[in-house]
Each structure stands twice: as structure tokens, then as C-alpha cells.
Amino acid sequence: MIGFVLRRLVSVIPVLLLVAVFAFLLVHLTPGDPAAYMLGPLASQAQINALRRALGLNEPILVQLGHWFGRVLRGDLGDSFFMGIPVPLAISQRLEPTALLTVLAVAFELVIGIPAGILAARRRNTWVDQVVIGFASLGISTPSFWLGLNLILLFGVTLHLLPVAGYVPVSESWVGAVRSVLMPAFALGAINSALVARMTRASMLETLSQDFVRTARAKGISERGVVWHHALRNAFLPVLTVVGNSFALLLGGLVVTEQVFAIPGVGQLVINAVLRRDYPVIQGVLLYVVLLYVAINVVVDVLYALVDPRIRFE
Amino acid sequence: MTAVKPIASGPRPPHLGALGRSRLGVTGACLIAVVVGAALLADVLPTRNPLATSPSIRLRPPAAGHWFGTDDLGRDVFSRVVYGSRLSLQVGLLVVASAGLVGVVAGVSAGYFRGWDNVLMRTTDALLAIPPALLAIALMAALGPRVSNVVIALTVTYAPQLTRVVRAQILVLRETTFSEAARAVGATERRVAFQHVLPNAVSAVVVQATVTFADAVLTEAGLSYLGVGEPPGVPSWGNILSEGRAYMIRAPWITLFPGSAIVTCVLGLNLFGDGLRDILDPRLRGR
Numbered sequence: 001m002i003g004f005v006l007r008r009l010v011s012v013i014p015v016l017l018l019v020a021v022f023a024f025l026l027v028h029l030t031p032g033d034p035a036a037y038m039l040g041p042l043a044s045q046a047q048i049n050a051l052r053r054a055l056g057l058n059e060p061i062l063v064q065l066g067h068w069f070g071r072v073l074r075g076d077l078g079d080s081f082f083m084g085i086p087v088p089l090a091i092s093q094r095l096e097p098t099a100l101l102t103v104l105a106v107a108f109e110l111v112i113g114i115p116a117g118i119l120a121a122r123r124r125n126t127w128v129d130q131v132v133i134g135f136a137s138l139g140i141s142t143p144s145f146w147l148g149l150n151l152i153l154l155f156g157v158t159l160h161l162l163p164v165a166g167y168v169p170v171s172e173s174w175v176g177a178v179r180s181v182l183m184p185a186f187a188l189g190a191i192n193s194a195l196v197a198r199m200t201r202a203s204m205l206e207t208l209s210q211d212f213v214r215t216a217r218a219k220g221i222s223e224r225g226v227v228w229h230h231a232l233r234n235a236f237l238p239v240l241t242v243v244g245n246s247f248a249l250l251l252g253g254l255v256v257t258e259q260v261f262a263i264p265g266v267g268q269l270v271i272n273a274v275l276r277r278d279y280p281v282i283q284g285v286l287l288y289v290v291l292l293y294v295a296i297n298v299v300v301d302v303l304y305a306l307v308d309p310r311i312r313f314e
Numbered sequence: 315m316t317a318v319k320p321i322a323s324g325p326r327p328p329h330l331g332a333l334g335r336s337r338l339g340v341t342g343a344c345l346i347a348v349v350v351g352a353a354l355l356a357d358v359l360p361t362r363n364p365l366a367t368s369p370s371i372r373l374r375p376p377a378a379g380h381w382f383g384t385d386d387l388g389r390d391v392f393s394r395v396v397y398g399s400r401l402s403l404q405v406g407l408l409v410v411a412s413a414g415l416v417g418v419v420a421g422v423s424a425g426y427f428r429g430w431d432n433v434l435m436r437t438t439d440a441l442l443a444i445p446p447a448l449l450a451i452a453l454m455a456a457l458g459p460r461v462s463n464v465v466i467a468l469t470v471t472y473a474p475q476l477t478r479v480v481r482a483q484i485l486v487l488r489e490t491t492f493s494e495a496a497r498a499v500g501a502t503e504r505r506v507a508f509q510h511v512l513p514n515a516v517s518a519v520v521v522q523a524t525v526t527f528a529d530a531v532l533t534e535a536g537l538s539y540l541g542v543g544e545p546p547g548v549p550s551w552g553n554i555l556s557e558g559r560a561y562m563i564r565a566p567w568i569t570l571f572p573g574s575a576i577v578t579c580v581l582g583l584n585l586f587g588d589g590l591r592d593i594l595d596p597r598l599r600g601r
Contacts (some may be wrong), residue, residue, distance in 0.1 A: 016443075026456045143577075146576065157563050286452055
């Protein structure tokens with residue numbers, strides 16, 4: 001088991017290194033002089049030269065790459081041009097709403113997706129199944145930000161149940177914080193639950209057709225017992241992988257959804273950075289998000305191997 | 315040599331006519347037809363200039379003259395949504411074509427010739443480790459907001475998935491009996507790769523391409539909603555949505571119709587893709 005975890009950890013090193021190279025190259029993808037691009041059309045040549053020196057843009061590109069790796073490995077991601085504070089600090093200031101939003105979204109994803117998938121599999125080819133499949137297809141085809149806009153109209157404007165936009169920090173009010181991220185979390189979670197429901201259904205159907213399930217039924221175990229104790233445990237493994245992968249959609253969707261609901265989180269930080277060409281912030285968030293996403297998937301794989309010993313010896 | 319070819323060309327591809335019997339496929343095709351029809355007939359339909367403003371008729375609700383109402387500058391929302399479908403489909407098609415080309419070239423060279431296999435696969439690993447929307451946003455930040463840059467950013471974002479699919483198919487197909495037979499009768503490796511192996515991977519590529527098309531349309535809408543996609547003013551679905559956001563309470567139709575257009579288009583592509591997959595891979599039927 002320890003061997004498996006170590007192998008899995010070592011396998012992510014090249015991925016993280018290449019993503020760091022990509023983040024470095026982002027500045028150099030800019031057509032023309034990145035320093036001039038960052039400063040905008042009103043900058044003088046002296047200002048541009050000063051920034052070029054500050055960014056080390058006059059050095060050979062491989063030397064710059066070496067410096068970049070040295071800094072990244074020390075956790076030094078530079079300062080934001082516009083906020084004048086270190087990038088990790090800027091991110092940590094914006095972390096609370098995003099973290100709360102993510103946790104709630106995953107909760108919605110699981111609470112909606114897994115029961116819906118089980119229900120559809122148990123009532124295969126009935127109208128229940130059709131409704132679940134229909135909603136799942138609709139879910140993966142709906143932009144989460146548009147669903148968010150419609151939720152604002154329904155719950156915020158028409159029913160006056162939830163705040164339309166903005167965020168109340170946890171330090172002010174726990175209830176207020178949860179209320180302010182409830183709609184965006186539902187918008188993101190509901191969309192992702194479509195993927196989870198599809199996978200749960202497929203995996204349940206696969207498992208229910210296997211011999212051990214037939215044996216369990218033959219022994220006279222109740223249908224409920226077969227589904228919950230025998231089938232679900234085995235069917236859950238592929239679902240776990242989908243949940244891990246769904247973080248890609250979730251972490252990307254956060255950027256747009258935070259903008260829709262005017263939530264001052266990491267997503268909004270990125271968009272402001274893009275609009276102001278604040279490269280250190282874009283690079284920093286990119287590295288942190290990838291680190292998080294990769295870590296989540298390593299944890300999922302380890303959980304997978306814990307539950308299913310066959311994986312460990314592959 | 316030509317006489318050998320029918321035997322050596324592998325399993326017979328399923329008949330595309332079967333798609334007509336797939337309920338999913340037909341529903342998807344109908345939805346796509348609505349969007350494609352609107353895009354092709356934009357000049358014939360009763361549309362106005364999507365950019366023409368008329369301040370005297372600001373924020374009018376849907377009515378006979380303006381089927382989808384008007385926006386804050388008095389522009390006709392119906393015309394903007396119809397012309398927006400042109401833009402979204404063009405971007406989607408260009409992304410699928412270029413990502414498909416990259417995917418086939420990279421997938422065949424990695425999967426069949428095994429040249430660069432490690433380098434290519436580690437690169438796709440790295441690109442796939444970045445959430446697609448974030449990757450596209452980061453690329454747009456560097457490239458600047460232009461329609462051509464949206465196509466470039468989305469191609470880089472979605473080519474790795476296609477590369478993976480092509481490579482996985484090729485790895486299996488190059489070991490099959492029919493490729494062995496082709497080699498036995500003296501076909502060059504290049505001929506086996508492109509005449510025998512690649513055609514059999516086409517169905518998997520087409521299924522992935524419809525999914526990529528759908529994802530590209532969704533991500534493109536997100537980018538322009540955020541203001542990092544097409545330049546402001548261009549009638550793209552995402553731009554119309556973000557411009558309508560401020561007037562959502564007074565004029566919900568500005569956000570309702572472009573959003574519905576996105577869902578129609580993406581749902582059509584996804585259902586069509588599901589229908590195709592059911593036909594091409596019978597093991598997955600009903601799953």
C-alpha cells in the first residue's frame with residue numbers, strides 16, 4: 001500500500017513541473033513585449049525598460065526559467081502588480097468564500113447525483129429512469145452561470161428568499177455566509193451532479209448484472225439489502241473517480257459563477273488579474289488550482305486502492 | 315495488392331442509417347438542425363442588423379416586431395441571438411477541426427510510431443491537469459481578446475483529450491490481425507498506419523469530436539461572458555448574456571433567449587454524440 005502511494009506521488013512530479021513551465025511560458029506567449037503589454041498604451045519607454053529589468057526579461061529565456069523554478073520551489077510567486085502584495089497572500093485573502101462555495105457545491109453534487117443514479121438504475125427503462133437521464137443530459141448541456149442567472153431571478157428577485165449577489169464573511173455571520181453562497185453552490189453542484197448521476201446509474205447497472213448479486217438474491221437477501229450492502233459498495237468506485245474528475249469542471253466553473261454572483265473569491269481574483277494583465281496572480285492561481293486538483297485525484301486514487309485491493313497490485 | 319484490401323480493412327463499420335433509429339441521435343440532430351438552420355438562414359430570417367441601436371425602443375418585451383424583445387440599446391435580441399449562433403458554430407467547428415487535426419497527428423505518432431510518445435503523453439497529462447475553463451482563461455489573458463485567439467485557446471484546451479482518444483484506439487488497432495495481415499502482404503508501416511489502422515479509429519474520434527464541439531461552445535460562452543473572449547459588442551451568446559445581466563430584473567428576456575440558444579446547441583450535440591456512441595459501441599447501449 002505504501003508502495004502504491006509513493007508510486008502515485010512520484011507520477012505527479014512531471015505533471016507539476018510541466019504545468020510550472022506552462023505558467024512561466026504564459027508571459028512569453030504575449031504577442032510583442034510583455035512589459036509593454038502589462039503597462040498599457042500610456043507607458044513611457046523608461047517605465048517599460050524598468051519593468052523589463054524588474055521582471056528579468058532581458059536575460060536569456062533558460063536563465064529566466066531557472067530563476068522561475070527556484071522561486072516556485074521556495075513558494076515565492078512574486079507580488080501582484082496591482083495590489084502590491086505577495087500572490088499567496090492575495091489568494092488567501094480571497095480563499096474563504098471560494099472554499100465554502102466549493103464544499104457546498106460538492107455536497108449538492110453528491111446529494112443529488114448519487115440517489116438519482118441509484119434510483120434510475122433500480123427503475124431501469126421506466127419513466128423514472130427516463131426523467132433522470134433527461135435531466136442529466138440537460139444538466140451537462142447548461143452553462144452553470146446561466147443556471148445561476150435564472151436562480152437569481154427565481155429565488156432572489158421573485159421569491160426574495162436569498163440574497164441576489166455579494167458575500168457576507170463568516171466572521172460576520174455564519175448563516176449569512178452560507179446563504180450568500182447557496183445559489184452559486186447549487187448552480188455548480190446541480191450541473192456536476194448530472195455527471196455523477198450518469199456514472200452511478202451505469203456503474204449500478206453493471207454491478208447488478210454480476211454473478212455475486214445473483215448469488216445474494218438467490219440466498220434470499222431482500223432487494224434493499226442487495227442494493228445497499230452488496231451492489232452499492234462495488235458500484236461506488238467508478239463514481240469516486242468521476243467525483244475527483246468533476247473538480248476540473250467545478251474549479252473552472254467557479255471563475256464564471258463567482259462573477260455572476262459578485263462573490264469576492266479566487267475566481268474573481270483571476271478575472272480581475274486577466275483584465276489588468278496581472279501575470280503573477282494568474283500564474284499563482286493556476287499553480288495552486290492545479291496542485292489542488294492533482295492532490296484531490298491522488299487522494300481519490302489512494303481511497304480507490306484502499307477499498308479495492310486489486311488496484312494496488314496493478 | 316488492391317484485391318487484398320477488403321480483407322485487410324478490418325471490421326465493417328456500423329451503418330450510419332442506424333442513427334435514424336436512435337431516439338437520442340434523432341432528437342440531437344433535430345436540435346442541431348434548428349441552430350445550424352438559424353445560422354445559415356440568418357440573412358433570410360426576419361432579422362435586423364444585430365449591431366443597429368435604436369434608443370427609442372430600449373428594453374421592450376418580446377412582441378410581433380421583436381420576437382425576443384430588445385436590449386438596453388434598443389438592439390433586436392432575436393437578431394443578435396441568430397447572428398450569435400453563427401459565431402458560436404464557427405468557433406466550435408474551427409476548434410473541432412484544428413483540435414482533431416492535432417489529435418490525429420499527435421495520437422498516431424505517439425500511438426503507432428511511438429516516436430515522442432513519452433514527451434507527448436506527459437504534455438497532455440500536464441494540460442489535462444489544468445481545469446479547461448482556467449486553461450482557456452489563462453491563454454486568453456496572454457493572447458488578448460480576439461475571435462481568432464478564442465479558437466487558438468480552445469484548441470490548446472481540447473486537443474489533449476482528442477490526442478488521448480486517438481492514441482488509445484491506435485495502440486489497440488496496431489496489434490490486430492488485420493494490421494498484421496497488411497504488414498504480411500508487404501504494406502509499409504506508413505500505409506498500415508494511415509490506410510488500415512486510422513480509418514478504424516475514426517468512429518471513436520467522431521464521438522469525441524461531438525463532445526469537444528459541445529464543450530467548446532460552452533467554454534466559449536463562458537469566456538465571452540467574462541469579457542475575455544470575443545471583444546465587447548460582438549454579438550456572441552456569452553456577450554449578450556453579460557450585457558443583459560445588469561438589466562435582468564427589468565428585462566429578463568435579454569438573458570433568457572441567448573441562454574436557451576446555448577442549451578439547445580450543446581444539448582443537441584451531446585445527445586447526437588450519445589446516439590453515435592450507442593451505435594458505434596453496442597456494449598454501452600442503454601448505459
